[in-house]
Amino acid sequence: MPPRKRSDAVRNEQTLLAAAAAVFVRSGVDAPIREIAAEAGVGMGTIYRHFPTRADLVVAVYRHQVESCAAAGPELLAAADSAFVALRRWVDLFVDFLVTKHGLAQALQSDDSGFASLHAYFLDTLGPVCHALLTAAADAGEVRGDVQPYELMRGIGNLCIGQADERYDPRRLIALLLDGLRWT
Amino acid sequence: MPPRKRSDAVRNEQTLLAAAAAVFVRSGVDAPIREIAAEAGVGMGTIYRHFPTRADLVVAVYRHQVESCAAAGPELLAAADSAFVALRRWVDLFVDFLVTKHGLAQALQSDDSGFASLHAYFLDTLGPVCHALLTAAADAGEVRGDVQPYELMRGIGNLCIGQADERYDPRRLIALLLDGLRWT
DNA sequence: GAACGATACGGAGCACTGTTCCGCTTTGTC
DNA sequence: GACAAAGCGGAACAGTGCTCCGTATCGTTC
Numbered sequence: 001m002p003p004r005k006r007s008d009a010v011r012n013e014q015t016l017l018a019a020a021a022a023v024f025v026r027s028g029v030d031a032p033i034r035e036i037a038a039e040a041g042v043g044m045g046t047i048y049r050h051f052p053t054r055a056d057l058v059v060a061v062y063r064h065q066v067e068s069c070a071a072a073g074p075e076l077l078a079a080a081d082s083a084f085v086a087l088r089r090w091v092d093l094f095v096d097f098l099v100t101k102h103g104l105a106q107a108l109q110s111d112d113s114g115f116a117s118l119h120a121y122f123l124d125t126l127g128p129v130c131h132a133l134l135t136a137a138a139d140a141g142e143v144r145g146d147v148q149p150y151e152l153m154r155g156i157g158n159l160c161i162g163q164a165d166e167r168y169d170p171r172r173l174i175a176l177l178l179d180g181l182r183w184t
Numbered sequence: 185m186p187p188r189k190r191s192d193a194v195r196n197e198q199t200l201l202a203a204a205a206a207v208f209v210r211s212g213v214d215a216p217i218r219e220i221a222a223e224a225g226v227g228m229g230t231i232y233r234h235f236p237t238r239a240d241l242v243v244a245v246y247r248h249q250v251e252s253c254a255a256a257g258p259e260l261l262a263a264a265d266s267a268f269v270a271l272r273r274w275v276d277l278f279v280d281f282l283v284t285k286h287g288l289a290q291a292l293q294s295d296d297s298g299f300a301s302l303h304a305y306f307l308d309t310l311g312p313v314c315h316a317l318l319t320a321a322a323d324a325g326e327v328r329g330d331v332q333p334y335e336l337m338r339g340i341g342n343l344c345i346g347q348a349d350e351r352y353d354p355r356r357l358i359a360l361l362l363d364g365l366r367w368t
Numbered sequence: 369g370a371a372c373g374a375t376a377c378g379g380a381g382c383a384c385t386g387t388t389c390c391g392c393t394t395t396g397t398c
Numbered sequence: 399g400a401c402a403a404a405g406c407g408g409a410a411c412a413g414t415g416c417t418c419c420g421t422a423t424c425g426t427t428c
Contacts (some may be wrong), residue, residue: 006395006404032385041409048387104285104318109346114386124206148351155357158342162293167332176331177357180364190375190424192428216414227378298415 007148013050015040028103049130052115055118058107069093069154070089073129083136084143088178090133091156094126098160105160126153143181164177197234199224205245212287213242232299239302242248242291246281250309253277257313267320268327272362274317278310279355282344289344310337336365 019040023031036057037044042117051057060064073090080086098105107115107120130149155177162172203224207215220241221228235241243250257274264270282289291299291308314333322329339361344354 003403005398008394009405012406033387034385037407044387045389045407046405049405054386084308088231109290111347120252147356150351151353153361154346154352155343157306159346160341161342162338167334169329169335173335173361176339176364176367177361179366179367180360180362182367187374188425190425195378196376217416218414229378230376231416233376238415276418300383 009050012040012042016042016047016057017060020057023050024061025056029054029107030102030103035123041048041104052161053117054114055116055121058104058115058118059121062101062104065097066122069097070125073133074132077133077136082142083133084178084182087143088175090129091174091178092171094153094156095174097159097166098157099170105157108157109154109161120127123150123153123159141183144164144183147181193234196224196226196230198323200226200231200234200241201244204241208242208245208285213238213285213291214287235303238298239300239305242288242299242302246285246288249281250306253281254313256308257310257317259264261317261320266326267324268366271317271321271327274313275358276355277361278337278340279344279358282341283348283354289341290346292341293345306341307334307337328356328368331365 016036020036023036023039029034033047033054037047040047047057069090072093073086076086076089077083080089081171085154098108108119127149130133130153134147134149134152135144137143159173159177162168165169188281204220205218207223211219217231217238221231222232231241235244241296253274258275260270261267261311264273282292287329291304298311311333314337318327318336320330321327324339340358341355343361346352
């Protein structure tokens, strides 16, 4: 069996998660590693030891929220009158999550190697949920059946990139996209 | 009247444009300034003197193509049977332009100060064209009338971000978006 | 074609960031 | 208390944007 972790390591990991969460809010998920290290009061080596890539840190910080979003999918499907409504509500949750995390949508598309596994994590966790909603809506004849979960999620993520202002509300365009999904 | 420009300055500006075009193809519009300088065989100071910000260089390299895209708008409107078809064709041109310039769509959304004026240039040049197409289609009752050119262009630009592959074709989602535009 | 002021050039230098690496410290155990 | 293993800190290196100024080149004037 693996040896128990040292108490200082456990403590530092928690400290780091809290610090990263605070810094992400303040400076976005692209914040300099040094800034997170300073916020946590640890050295940079400590961050890299616990979270070898930036994606690991981002995933750790947002894991609960992502999983909660994943869990909401089946619930919405069971509760809503139509599968399309469930899909729309789930997309709302997804969008709410993305737009409140500065730079996260951008990071999801970044080809920066430090973010490589972020893409994969989101896809693995939320992809099946999106697939279920999409399939249900397609089976009910509420949306066309030739759209894949991957492209829908990526499209939605892309539409969330950039600072929203009074001239650009990602939700408006995403609503348009979902309308386009329906039989024409 | 302003004094004539020095011949070496004129020559260098042309050399730089050619070099930048080549490097943008190879390494994207985010390529290091040093790489462009090396390609052109000039010092970095020379680049910054001619093109103070990266956006200036990008605009200079792509000016002709952007203007040609802008010019196509009215022509398509005059030639096509319906305003919606004209809009769709124009969007195709816009998308073709964006997806063939690695990193350009990303740059358009970047809040990096070096790209700040790029956004403005695209908006100034293509915004009115998009507005005309959108208005014509709305007047013909072919699309809803509550969508602004800015949000449409930005949405399309966003959908073009990231490497297209067999799982993600920006054109598919943009077609969906345009379909959503017709929904009343 | 020589001299000269204006213009432009080159690249060293600074600031900032990601990432690695290794000597030092802390922890848990005996 | 002593010891090995685990963990820590931050100096150091590499890549990049951008500035600044000594030097080189150009165009003009005589």
